[in-house]
Amino acid sequence: MKPLLTVEHLSKHYEGRRSLIERMTGVPHTVVRAVNDVSLTVAKGEILGLIGESGCGKSTLGRAILRLNEPNKGRVVFDGTDVTALAPLALKTMRRRMQIIFQDPYASLNPRRTVAEIVGLPLKLHHLASGEEARAVTARIVERVGLKANQLDRYPHQFSGGQRQRIGIARALVSNPEFIVCDEPVSALDVSIQAQIIALLLELKREMGLTYLFISHDISVIGYLADRVAVMYLGEIVEMGPVDDVLANPRHPYTQSLLSAVPEIEPRGRKARVRLKGDLPSPLQPPSGCKFHTRCPLAIDICRTLAPVSEDVGPGHQAACHRLAEGVSLMSESGT
Amino acid sequence: MSALLEVRGLRTVFHTRAGEVWAVDGVDVEVRRGECLGIVGESGSGKSVTFASVMGLVRSPGRVAEGQIVFEGRDLRALSAREMRAVRGKEIAMTMQDALTALNPALTVGEQIREALEAHDETLPARGQARRAAIRAKSVEMLGLVGIPSAESRLRQYPHEFSGGMRQRIMIAIALACRPKLLIADEPTTALDVTIQAQVLELITDIRARLGMSVVLITHDLGVVAEHCDRVMVMYAGQVVESGPTEDVIASPRHPYTRGLLASIPRPGLRGQPIKPIEGQVPDLIGMPPQCRFYSRCPLRRDACLAPVAMRPAGEGRSARCVLLDEVPA
Numbered sequence: 001m002k003p004l005l006t007v008e009h010l011s012k013h014y015e016g017r018r019s020l021i022e023r024m025t026g027v028p029h030t031v032v033r034a035v036n037d038v039s040l041t042v043a044k045g046e047i048l049g050l051i052g053e054s055g056c057g058k059s060t061l062g063r064a065i066l067r068l069n070e071p072n073k074g075r076v077v078f079d080g081t082d083v084t085a086l087a088p089l090a091l092k093t094m095r096r097r098m099q100i101i102f103q104d105p106y107a108s109l110n111p112r113r114t115v116a117e118i119v120g121l122p123l124k125l126h127h128l129a130s131g132e133e134a135r136a137v138t139a140r141i142v143e144r145v146g147l148k149a150n151q152l153d154r155y156p157h158q159f160s161g162g163q164r165q166r167i168g169i170a171r172a173l174v175s176n177p178e179f180i181v182c183d184e185p186v187s188a189l190d191v192s193i194q195a196q197i198i199a200l201l202l203e204l205k206r207e208m209g210l211t212y213l214f215i216s217h218d219i220s221v222i223g224y225l226a227d228r229v230a231v232m233y234l235g236e237i238v239e240m241g242p243v244d245d246v247l248a249n250p251r252h253p254y255t256q257s258l259l260s261a262v263p264e265i266e267p268r269g270r271k272a273r274v275r276l277k278g279d280l281p282s283p284l285q286p287p288s289g290c291k292f293h294t295r296c297p298l299a300i301d302i303c304r305t306l307a308p309v310s311e312d313v314g315p316g317h318q319a320a321c322h323r324l325a326e327g328v329s330l331m332s333e334s335g336t
Numbered sequence: 337m338s339a340l341l342e343v344r345g346l347r348t349v350f351h352t353r354a355g356e357v358w359a360v361d362g363v364d365v366e367v368r369r370g371e372c373l374g375i376v377g378e379s380g381s382g383k384s385v386t387f388a389s390v391m392g393l394v395r396s397p398g399r400v401a402e403g404q405i406v407f408e409g410r411d412l413r414a415l416s417a418r419e420m421r422a423v424r425g426k427e428i429a430m431t432m433q434d435a436l437t438a439l440n441p442a443l444t445v446g447e448q449i450r451e452a453l454e455a456h457d458e459t460l461p462a463r464g465q466a467r468r469a470a471i472r473a474k475s476v477e478m479l480g481l482v483g484i485p486s487a488e489s490r491l492r493q494y495p496h497e498f499s500g501g502m503r504q505r506i507m508i509a510i511a512l513a514c515r516p517k518l519l520i521a522d523e524p525t526t527a528l529d530v531t532i533q534a535q536v537l538e539l540i541t542d543i544r545a546r547l548g549m550s551v552v553l554i555t556h557d558l559g560v561v562a563e564h565c566d567r568v569m570v571m572y573a574g575q576v577v578e579s580g581p582t583e584d585v586i587a588s589p590r591h592p593y594t595r596g597l598l599a600s601i602p603r604p605g606l607r608g609q610p611i612k613p614i615e616g617q618v619p620d621l622i623g624m625p626p627q628c629r630f631y632s633r634c635p636l637r638r639d640a641c642l643a644p645v646a647m648r649p650a651g652e653g654r655s656a657r658c659v660l661l662d663e664v665p666a
Contacts, residue, residue, distance in 0.1 A: 053529035160617055190378035191556060195600035195613035202610075217529065220559075223604025224611070247604050261534035263559030265586055265601065273538070276531045279499045 003041035004211050005065070005179060010038045010074035012057075012064045016284070032283045034060040036235040037074070042179070047205070047212045049226030049243060051219060051258070055280055057235040058215045059103075062181040065213065066098055067091060078179065096126045099172040103184035105164035109156040115142060115167055116152040122175040138174060145170045145200060162193035166200070173204065182214045186221065198225060219262050223247050228316070231255045234283060234291040237310070241317030251319040254292050256330040274330045290322065297330060298323050340518055340550050341367040341390065341428075346403035348382075348389045355622040359385045359398070361574040364647070367518060372544060372551040374565030374582060376558055376597075380618055382574040383554050387520045391430055392420045408517070426456035429511035433523035435503035439495040445506050446491030449475040449513055456514040478509040483539060501532035505539065512543065519544075520552045525560065537564055558601065562586055567653075570594050573618055573629040576647065580654030590656040593630045628659070636660060 016030035034057045042048045052058045064071040067083060076083040083094060099122075102108035109118055120138040123129045129137050139149040145166040147159075156164055165185060172180055182201065186194040202225060205212060216222050222229055223243060230240040231252065239252040250256045257274040276295050281287055287294045293303040302322050310320040348360040360382045367373050377383045389400045392412065405412040412423065424430075432438035440448055450471050453460065457474070461467045472491075479487035482505040495503055504524055511519055521540060525533035541564055544551050553565055561568050561582055569579040570591065578591040589595040596614035616633040628634070628641040640659040650656040 053531065162617060191558075191597055192378060192600050192614040193617065195602065195611050196615075198602055199611055199613055219530070220604065221602050224602030224607050243604070243607075257531060261530045263534075263537075263557065263563045265559050265562045265598070265603075267562070267583065273534060275535070275538070279501055279532065280529075 002043075004044040004046075004079055005042040005213075006075075006077040007038060007040045007065060008075045008077070010061070010064055010076065011036055011072050012060050012069055013072050030284055033235050033286065034283065035064055035071070038232075038235075038237055039074075040230055040237065040240065042211055042213060044178075044211055045205075045209060046228065047214050047226045049222035049229040050213060050215045050232060051217060051222050051229060052232035053217060053258075053280060055283065056232040058217075058232050059183050061232070062100065062183050062213060062215050066095070066100055066181060068100070092125070096122070096128075096175045097177050098179045098181075099175065099177040100181040100183060101165075101168050101172045101185045103187055105161050105168055105188060106156075108168055109164060111156055114153050114155055115147070115170075118156070118167060119170045119174055122171065126175055128175060138170075141170045141174045142167075144204075145173070146196075160193075162189055162196060165189060165193075165197050169197075169200065169204070173208065176208070177210070179211045179213070182212050184215055184217070187216065187218065194221075201225075219247075219259060231258065234281065234286055236291060236320070238292065238321070239317075239319040240310075241314065241319075245314055245317050249314070250331070251313045251317070251324060251329075252292075252321050253296050253298050253323075253330050255319075257295075260331070272331075290320075298328055338369075339366045340369050340408060341365065342404070342406045343386075343390060344404045344406075346386065346389055346405065347401045348385055348394055349399055349401045351397040351399070352622070357621045358624070359574050359621065360389060363403075363571075363574075363576055365390075365569065365576075367550050367552060369517075370544075370548055370550055371566045372541070372553060372564055374561035374568040375552060375554045375571060376556065376561055376568060377571035378556060378618065380573070380621075381571040383571050384522055386571070387430065387522065387552060387554065391424055391428060391520070392417075393430075422456070425452055425511075425516070426514045427516055428518045428520065429514070429516040430520040430522060431504070431507045431511045431524055433526055435500070435507045435527075436495065438507055439503060441495055444492055444494055445479075445498075446472075446475055448506075449478055449491070449510050452510050452513040474513065478513050479506075481512065481543065482506070482509045483535075484509070499532075501528055501536060504528060504536050508536075508540065508543075512547070515547060516549060518550045518552065520554070522554045523556070524553070526556070533560075540564070558586070558598065570597070573624070574621060575629055575657060577630065577658070578650070578654075578656040580650070581652075584651070584654060590650040590654065590661060591630075591658050592634050592636050592660075594656075596633075596635075628657070 012035040014032045014034060018027060038061055050058045060069060063069040065076050078098060086094060116138055119142055120134050123134045123137060139152060143149055147166055186197050214226055226243045229243045229246050230237045233254050239255045250259055257276045260274040278295055281294055289305045290303040290308050293299040308320045308322045310318045313319050313324060343365040346360055346363045350357045350359055363386050375383045388394050390405050394400055453471050453474055460470050475491055476487045484490055484505055525536050540551060555561060565582050568582045568585050569576050572593050578585060578594045589598055599612045600614060602611055614633050619632055626644045628645045631637050631641045645657050645659055647655045647657045648661045650661055
C-alpha cells in the first residue's frame, strides 16, 4: 500500500547562540540535534504511535513534519507532494489537509477569542466558509466533539481541561483534514477524562477516515490505540514496528527497559525490571557511537564508537542495535 | 497492631468568594507501622489537601474545621505551632510533587539538608568543628542513601544543576534527614519520565524497608499503587470512596467510581475494544448537596444515593461508600 506520509532522513538542529567574543574567536556553535536523520512512513488510515521520554525529540519531529518548525534536512512527502519544497502559499493550502492537536489545552487556545472564533478560524483562512455558513459548520463540529452549540460564544477559561481539549480537536478537524499530528493530546488530563478523549479520537478517525501520528510518552495509551509504533531516543528512532510485535518482543535494549519500567496494574502483567543507569544525556553533548550506550547494560566496545544501523528483525519491524545478531536481550538476562 | 497515624472525620474547608469549598469532607485514614498506603484520585479529589491538613500546612483561606489527627497517640490538632514544628520534618516528613519549586534555588543542596538537621537532630554535637563535621557526614550519608554519586562535591551544587529525577531524590534526602517515622510522598514521580519514575519508586520502597518507616504515596497512577502499596484509598471529590488491600480493590472494585477508573485506563490488552470512560466531569464542590458525590456520573445511580452516603464494610479489611453494598452482600 502506498503510504500517505513519507518522512525521509529528516533532521532538525538547533544552534546555540554565541557571544560576540565567541564569534570573533571562532568558537563553533553548540548544536542540539533534536531530530537526527529520521525516516518513517504512515499508511492511510493508520495510527503510528511515537513514544519516547521528554527531550527525545518526538514533538519536534511532529512539528517538523508539518513545517511548524522548519526542518534542516530531509524530505516530507504527503500524498505525493513534497511538503518540504512547498512555497509558503502552497504550504498553507496543504495545511488544510495536515493538522495538529496540541498537548496543553490551556496554552494552545487564545484566551481572548471565543470558541466560535477559535474553531472557525481555519474555515476563514482556507476560504472554506464564511458568515452564517461558517457558524453552522463550526456548530456542527463543536457538537460532534461533545460540546454544546450554545457554548460557541464562551471563552476558553469557562471550560475544564477536557472540554478545552475538545475545542482543540474541533479546531483541528473543522477544515476536514486527512492527517493529524496528535502531540500528547491526553497527557495533561485526568484518567477518566483521558479515556473520554481517546474514545472520541478513535470515533472521529473511523468516521472521517483520518490518519494519526500519535505522540505520547504513555506506552499503555500507544499500546491501546496505535497500529505501529516508533520508539525515539535522543533524536533518533531506535525501533519501529507493529505495536503488538514491539510490545511483546522488543528488540532494542532501550525499548526493553522502557517497557519494563511501566507500572502494571495487574500482577500477572508484571515484568522483571530492567534498571537503567542514570539520566538522559545532555543533547548538547550526545554520546558517540550508539547514543544509548551510556545507559545500556549491554553496551560493548563497538557501541561507543560506531552508530548502529537500523535492520529488519521481523516483518515490518526494525531496530538499531549492534547486539541484535547475538540475540542478547535484557529481558532474558533478568529472567522473565 | 496499632496505627501510626489515625485520622477520623477530617473536614477541611476553603473560603472562596464563590462560597465554601469542602475540599476534604469526612475523611478517615489509618496508616499502619511499616506499610505503604497509596492514595489515588484525580485532580481536585482532596488527596493532597488531606495530607497538608495532617501536616498542619493548610493556610488561610483554608482551615481544618473538624476531625481528629492522632499520630502515635498524640492529637496533632491540639499541638501548638511550636510543638507542631517539632513533629514536621522530624517525625512526619513530606515531599512535594514539583521538586524544582519545593527546593530553594538560592541555597546549595548541602545547605538545605543542613537546615533540616539543625532544626531537628538533637544527636548533633552542640557546636563548633564537631557539629559541622557531623552535619557534613550525615548529609553525605543521606545523598548516598538516595543514590546520588560523588555526594561530597554535589552538596556544594544548587538545585538547578540537577536533573528532575535527581532533584526528586534530593527532596527525599532532605525529608529523610531526620529519620521520620512517616514519609508522605505527594506525587513523587508525576513530573518524571517512566524510566526515572521506576528508579525513584524503587528507591522509596527500598528505603522504607531499610529504615522501617511508613510511607503514604499520593498518586493518580493506579499502576504505581498496584506495584508499591500494600493498601489503597481511592478519593473522589473530597471523600474516600473505597479502601482496602490493593490487590483486592483492583481485582474486585466495590465502588462504581473505582470500577470506572479501572475501566478508563487504556491497556494494550484491550486494543480493538472500546474503553468505557466515566461520563461527565467532577462536580463543582461549591454548594454540593449532601448526597453521593459520584451521583451525577454514576451509571448505577438511584434515589437512595440522594441522601448522605456513609462508608460501609465491603469485605475483609475493605470499605466503600456506596448504597449498592446494602443490596448485594459483599
